[in-house]
Structure formats: structure tokens, C-alpha cells
Amino acid sequence: MTTNQTTASRSNGASDDETALVADGVTREFGSVTVVKDVSLTVRRGELHALIGPNGSGKTTLLELLAGIRQPTTGTVRVEAETQPRTIGYLPQRPEFRPSFTALETLTFYASLVDDDPEALLSRVGLSDAANRRVEDLSGGMTRLLALGQALAGDPPIVLLDEPGSGLDPGMRARMIDIARSLAAEGAAVLYSTHDLALAEQHCDRISLVDAGHVVETAPPEALLTDHDTTTLRGVFEGVAGGSDDAVTVLGADR
Numbered sequence: 001m002t003t004n005q006t007t008a009s010r011s012n013g014a015s016d017d018e019t020a021l022v023a024d025g026v027t028r029e030f031g032s033v034t035v036v037k038d039v040s041l042t043v044r045r046g047e048l049h050a051l052i053g054p055n056g057s058g059k060t061t062l063l064e065l066l067a068g069i070r071q072p073t074t075g076t077v078r079v080e081a082e083t084q085p086r087t088i089g090y091l092p093q094r095p096e097f098r099p100s101f102t103a104l105e106t107l108t109f110y111a112s113l114v115d116d117d118p119e120a121l122l123s124r125v126g127l128s129d130a131a132n133r134r135v136e137d138l139s140g141g142m143t144r145l146l147a148l149g150q151a152l153a154g155d156p157p158i159v160l161l162d163e164p165g166s167g168l169d170p171g172m173r174a175r176m177i178d179i180a181r182s183l184a185a186e187g188a189a190v191l192y193s194t195h196d197l198a199l200a201e202q203h204c205d206r207i208s209l210v211d212a213g214h215v216v217e218t219a220p221p222e223a224l225l226t227d228h229d230t231t232t233l234r235g236v237f238e239g240v241a242g243g244s245d246d247a248v249t250v251l252g253a254d255r
């Protein structure tokens with residue numbers, strides 16, 4: 001997917017041969033509210049990279065900017081990966097599908113756009129037994145898995161997943177991480193947002209900490225633990241997010 005600000009390019013200061021996707025000084029405003037603030041970030045080929053941060057800190061908006069669904073107010077997003085047949089696979093936070101189609105018919109449509117095999121996609125996300133179920137009759141977790149199948153159609157070199165484990169039972173959440181891990185092992189650049197700190201700590205190559213629209217730090221999990229002098233990612237998170245609070249910090253709200 002390309003946008004005015006998203007161009008295929010291999011020349012820039014911050015990236016190297018491993019870089020697949022670059023955000024360079026990206027800011028996004030909604031009216032008077034700045035939701036993403038001067039973010040520079042790379043996603044590398046072959047890495048599983050997590051975005052973690054409190055509710056409302058800007059993770060979804062940043063993923064939408066990286067996916068080309070929204071335009072930055074300032075700054076640029078650059079794709080540095082192959083663009084055929086599809087550059088970016090994206091799992092939205094709230095996937096929706098056209099009613100009355102079955103799971104298989106839905107993936108058949110998306111697969112036909114990129115010459116992929118819908119049954120293989122369905123199998124990869126564990127939904128073969130639901131092939132003939134209509135999308136409006138799928139559970140929330142099954143709908144998310146179907147959306148992952150859609151995101152993977154065409155084997156995109158960049159995969160962006162917005163809370164892929166949300167609403168999934170522990171077994172399917174583990175499967176989701178296994179799929180993300182295997183995509184990275186096959187060379188894809190995989191970035192996903194999550195509130196599951198334990199799985200991110202266990203499985204990710206790098207983690208970016210998001211707070212109030214800023215990416216405050218990007219590092220491998222073990223380096224974050226060392227830097228923050230703690231033994232768990234929760235300790236890192238609480239340090240960055242200012243400790244546990246009883247209310248969401250709402251960007252732009254007067255408090």
C-alpha cells in the first residue's frame with residue numbers, strides 16, 4: 001500500500017539493508033490534539049517487534065500511519081521492501097467483513113487479488129473447520145483470526161498487527177504469536193501492538209515503548225530490563241507510563 005508520504009526508497013540516513021519500513025519524524029494531529037509526536041522508528045526484515053504502551057497512547061494511530069491508512073501531519077513513512085504482489089499486510093484493531101459471505105468466500109476474495117490459496121490461508125490461522133460459517137456468525141476471536149488470514153494474503157514482506165491477540169483464548173493467542181514468529185523467521189518485518197507484556201518479553205526481538213504519542217525507547221527486551229533496572233517488562237511499562245493509574249490518560253483532554 002502506498003500513499004503520498006509512503007514511497008519505495010532505499011536511500012535514507014536512518015535505515016540499513018535490514019530496514020523494511022521507516023517512520024521519520026512522524027507527527028499526527030486530529031484537530032487541536034496531537035496523537036503521534038515526532039516518532040522515528042524502523043521495522044527490520046526478520047524481526048518481531050512489539051509496540052507496548054497504555055490505552056490511548058497512540059499505538060493504533062501509529063500503526064495506521066505506518067500502514068498508509070492515515071497520512072502524517074508532518075514527517076514521512078517510507079517502505080523499503082519489495083512491493084509485489086502486496087507490500088503491507090495489516091490487521092486492524094476492529095476488523096469488519098461484508099456480511100453473508102462465509103469465511104472461505106471472504107478469504108477467496110482477498111486471495112484472488114494477490115493470487116494466493118484461500119484454503120491454505122484459512123488453515124494457517126486455524127479456521128479450516130469454520131470455512132462454511134458466515135462471517136456474521138463468527139465469534140470475536142474467530143473474526144480476528146479471519147482478519148489475520150486476510151492480512152497474510154499475498155505473503156507481504158511487512159506485516160502490521162493491531163492487538164492480534166485481543167479476544168483470543170490462551171491457546172489461540174499462543175498460536176497467533178507462533179504465526180507472527182514464523183513470519184519473522186521467513187524474513188518478514190512484523191510489528192504488532194499488544195498489552196500482553198509476558199508474550200512480548202518472551203518472543204519479541206525488539207520492543208518500542210509508546211507513551212503519550214512518543215516512542216520513548218526501542219530496544220530488545222533484555223536491554224530494556226537492564227536499562228530500567230527491573231526483572232520484568234511490567235516494571236519497564238510502569239516506569240514509562242508513570243505507574244499504574246486508575247484512569248486512562250486522554251490525549252488533548254483537560255485534566
Ligand SMILES: Nc1ncnc2c1ncn2[C@@H]1O[C@H](COP(=O)(O)OP(=O)(O)OP(=O)(O)O)[C@@H](O)[C@H]1O
Nearest residue numbers: 030035053054055056057058059060061062250251
Ligand atoms: N480520528 C480521531 N479523532 C480524534 N482523536 C482520535 C482519533 N483517533 C484516535 N484519537 C485519539 O488518539 C489517542 C490515541 O488513540 P489510539 O487508538 O491511537 O491509542 P492506542 O494506544 O492504540 O489505545 P488502545 O491501547 O486503547 O487501543 C486517543 O486519545 C484517541 O481518542
